[in-house]
Amino acid sequence: MLQSIHDNAKGWIAYLIVGLISIPFALFGINEYFSGGGNGAIAIIDGEEVTKREVQQEVSSQRQRMAAMFGGKLPQGLDAGLRQSALESLINRKVAAQHASHHGYRASNAEVLGIIHGVPQFQRDGQFSPEQYNLVMQSAGRTRKSYEEGLRNSVTENQFLDAVSDTALVSSLEASQLHQLDSQKRDIEVFEIKVADILKDIVITDEAIATYYKENPKRFQTEEQVSLAYVELSKDSLAKTLEASNDDLLGYYQDDTERFITKGKFKASHIRVSITETQDKAQAMAKAEAIYQSIQSGKKTFEQAMEAGEDDTVFAESGEVIGFIKQGVIAADFEKAVFAGKAGEVSAPVETTNGIEIIKVLALVAEKTQSFEDAKEEIRKSYLAEEADKQFDGMYDKLKNASFENDGSLDPAAKATGVAIQTSALFSRTTATGIFKNRELIEAAFSNKVLNAGINSALIELTPDHIIVVRLAEHKTPKPRSLDDVKDKVTELVKNKQAREQLKTKIDGLYKTVSEAGDFATLGDDASKVVKHDGLERSNNELSRQLVTAAFKLSAPEEGKKVFTQLTNANGDASIIALTAVKDNAEEPSEEAQNQWANYTGNRERVATMQALRENADVEIFIDRLSTEQ
Amino acid sequence: MNELKTDTEKAEEIKRWWKENGISVIVGSALAISAVLGWQKWQAYQVESAQNSSAAYAQHIKKEASSTSKEFSALKKATSSSPYAALAALDAAKQASEQGDNKTAITELKWAISQGGDKILVEVANIRLARIYIADKQYDLAKTTLNQGYSTAYASLIEELKGDLYRAQNKSKEAAEAYTKAIQLSKGQPPRYLQMKLDNIGEGA
Numbered sequence: 001m002l003q004s005i006h007d008n009a010k011g012w013i014a015y016l017i018v019g020l021i022s023i024p025f026a027l028f029g030i031n032e033y034f035s036g037g038g039n040g041a042i043a044i045i046d047g048e049e050v051t052k053r054e055v056q057q058e059v060s061s062q063r064q065r066m067a068a069m070f071g072g073k074l075p076q077g078l079d080a081g082l083r084q085s086a087l088e089s090l091i092n093r094k095v096a097a098q099h100a101s102h103h104g105y106r107a108s109n110a111e112v113l114g115i116i117h118g119v120p121q122f123q124r125d126g127q128f129s130p131e132q133y134n135l136v137m138q139s140a141g142r143t144r145k146s147y148e149e150g151l152r153n154s155v156t157e158n159q160f161l162d163a164v165s166d167t168a169l170v171s172s173l174e175a176s177q178l179h180q181l182d183s184q185k186r187d188i189e190v191f192e193i194k195v196a197d198i199l200k201d202i203v204i205t206d207e208a209i210a211t212y213y214k215e216n217p218k219r220f221q222t223e224e225q226v227s228l229a230y231v232e233l234s235k236d237s238l239a240k241t242l243e244a245s246n247d248d249l250l251g252y253y254q255d256d257t258e259r260f261i262t263k264g265k266f267k268a269s270h271i272r273v274s275i276t277e278t279q280d281k282a283q284a285m286a287k288a289e290a291i292y293q294s295i296q297s298g299k300k301t302f303e304q305a306m307e308a309g310e311d312d313t314v315f316a317e318s319g320e321v322i323g324f325i326k327q328g329v330i331a332a333d334f335e336k337a338v339f340a341g342k343a344g345e346v347s348a349p350v351e352t353t354n355g356i357e358i359i360k361v362l363a364l365v366a367e368k369t370q371s372f373e374d375a376k377e378e379i380r381k382s383y384l385a386e387e388a389d390k391q392f393d394g395m396y397d398k399l400k401n402a403s404f405e406n407d408g409s410l411d412p413a414a415k416a417t418g419v420a421i422q423t424s425a426l427f428s429r430t431t432a433t434g435i436f437k438n439r440e441l442i443e444a445a446f447s448n449k450v451l452n453a454g455i456n457s458a459l460i461e462l463t464p465d466h467i468i469v470v471r472l473a474e475h476k477t478p479k480p481r482s483l484d485d486v487k488d489k490v491t492e493l494v495k496n497k498q499a500r501e502q503l504k505t506k507i508d509g510l511y512k513t514v515s516e517a518g519d520f521a522t523l524g525d526d527a528s529k530v531v532k533h534d535g536l537e538r539s540n541n542e543l544s545r546q547l548v549t550a551a552f553k554l555s556a557p558e559e560g561k562k563v564f565t566q567l568t569n570a571n572g573d574a575s576i577i578a579l580t581a582v583k584d585n586a587e588e589p590s591e592e593a594q595n596q597w598a599n600y601t602g603n604r605e606r607v608a609t610m611q612a613l614r615e616n617a618d619v620e621i622f623i624d625r626l627s628t629e630q
Numbered sequence: 631m632n633e634l635k636t637d638t639e640k641a642e643e644i645k646r647w648w649k650e651n652g653i654s655v656i657v658g659s660a661l662a663i664s665a666v667l668g669w670q671k672w673q674a675y676q677v678e679s680a681q682n683s684s685a686a687y688a689q690h691i692k693k694e695a696s697s698t699s700k701e702f703s704a705l706k707k708a709t710s711s712s713p714y715a716a717l718a719a720l721d722a723a724k725q726a727s728e729q730g731d732n733k734t735a736i737t738e739l740k741w742a743i744s745q746g747g748d749k750i751l752v753e754v755a756n757i758r759l760a761r762i763y764i765a766d767k768q769y770d771l772a773k774t775t776l777n778q779g780y781s782t783a784y785a786s787l788i789e790e791l792k793g794d795l796y797r798a799q800n801k802s803k804e805a806a807e808a809y810t811k812a813i814q815l816s817k818g819q820p821p822r823y824l825q826m827k828l829d830n831i832g833e834g835a
Contacts, residue, residue: 099748103747111685163687174764174794615782
């Protein structure tokens, strides 16, 4: 037997067997060569790869979360930032997961089940339902096992960090110190001089104005202006260039006829005789017939019959009260009876699903189909808008490519898109109007590329449906303005500058005498302008932030004495602040306050620990692979 | 191989070889199989014990009421030889320190540190140990603890604690320097209370 295998194995069978055996090797080998080796990895964490696909998935889930936050629309140009933050959070998660598995963390079934039981989508009537859970899994195309394993991993990878923040401690001594500090109150006195107080007494000479004008030429120039040549394209403008034949429009009309039908409507009063257990159909019909006869014979009007309900099986409702009812809303048999009649007519009793009805039609508007001719203009609009929508993407690419490949001129872009080049009026950064007010456009217009190199700008999306490429047509560099032109402005500036200088000298002098004397009494008459603020808290927002901060930076004064500091605000107003007393909060912190300090610390430790984990992991990032398209 | 041998001769050869090596082959295979099975069982045991420890720890944290020391030692036992035991010790230290029992807090933290294993966890425990030492007025021990090497990520926290230490020792200038460093080293927005601590040291006068 061995001999026969030996003999046969020399022929074509041998080749076949070798061929078959080599197939799996070849397949697995190829896979390894093309995807392995970290070629596509955006980052490698201790040998584990973060692939571009993972980043993209994370980006899209972050994008969804943000879109939900911003109400559907996301600002343009967000993607680069999103990609970066998605990568960061992916890396953090992998680092945490590796730490967890390396040290033997593993979440229990009870924890995983606890989460699953809390998911509202898996509940029926507020209770976890296994059937519902299976159903959701099936419709999402996932297996329970993979979902549960994913959950377990995400719990596991957070356990250590959660523990760090949960177990953060603040000693009771530290907590009460922080609490005292935080709820401390301070008594202060403030003496303030405003720039305006000084300004009104300042007189300046023409010479001072001329000097200032000469010394600060840049402050008195005309603004830099540009005029732009541009090719602009929008779905609206594209729609205007398109034409539609009668056949196109007719086709559109026939495809969507529904849209051109206006449903009929009616207003009707009715008297209903119900069919009940004690009153069969024939009896009800007889009763209705009697009412109808009394109306027909002129004994009663329909309205009188409505009021004279004989027993509780007769029910009437006035059409004036109900108002117009659209066709297709109410029971079909009732509607049929209504449309069989005419306005003002009373119908003979008809059987409907609700009982026997006598109907008086008050008003009737029949269903109307707008004819093609009547609807033509509306159709043309919709049709052209849809066509423009279809063509826009192609035009977008044409404009983008033609303006980029031939960035020395707009002509190719204009030719490629069939849009004429337009030229804007001159505008500066602050006087731009209309479409030129767009921030991205202004940046491009005054960029080195457009302004100095004289090439086309990149394509700018004014809105997703409105795009533009610009290039420089005219550039007006800043020019000095004559002194006469700007005299008022210069005067104001010089006055203000002098006022601030005088104020500074004055407050410095006052601060010196006041702080040396240890009291505001040296101010003389002005001492009455000192304002007291008792019990100032850190969170005070009635006084300026700067003032409160300065007051809390001062060290506590000795009993009966004052500690001084001075402060100049951004607007030039200056003050001298005296701290007269510091009142510590003697109360021990509540448990809540103690927890709050522990939480602060816990958060800080958690963030630092995540960084420490990363610091101690071998993380390699290939950032340039992230930005490339696809 | 000699190609001239007949089938019978080959069979004979195999039989002879089996006589010589049969037992070693069987023993070897048995060993290999039991090693694989044992390894799998060990892995499963590891996973199960980790899960059990995790469950015990999670249940404990959820309870959140201050636990007795008895409960803690039971928990530590239940989670022993898993990373959760050290986490339990960290929590025990927190509870003790909140009740002003610095001694127990120090013991628990030292125990967590003695478990070694996880470098980062040891660093976290050491930082907390320094905090307790300061509260317990053991300033020299606090200083030694803070001067051990730490991951750079903890630099801001360490400087803050150094500031606390100096302030407790009434060394205002050093404290102010340390708090300033802590603010500079903190990633992102420094916590509000850090500035508050710095401001409290006071300036001027």
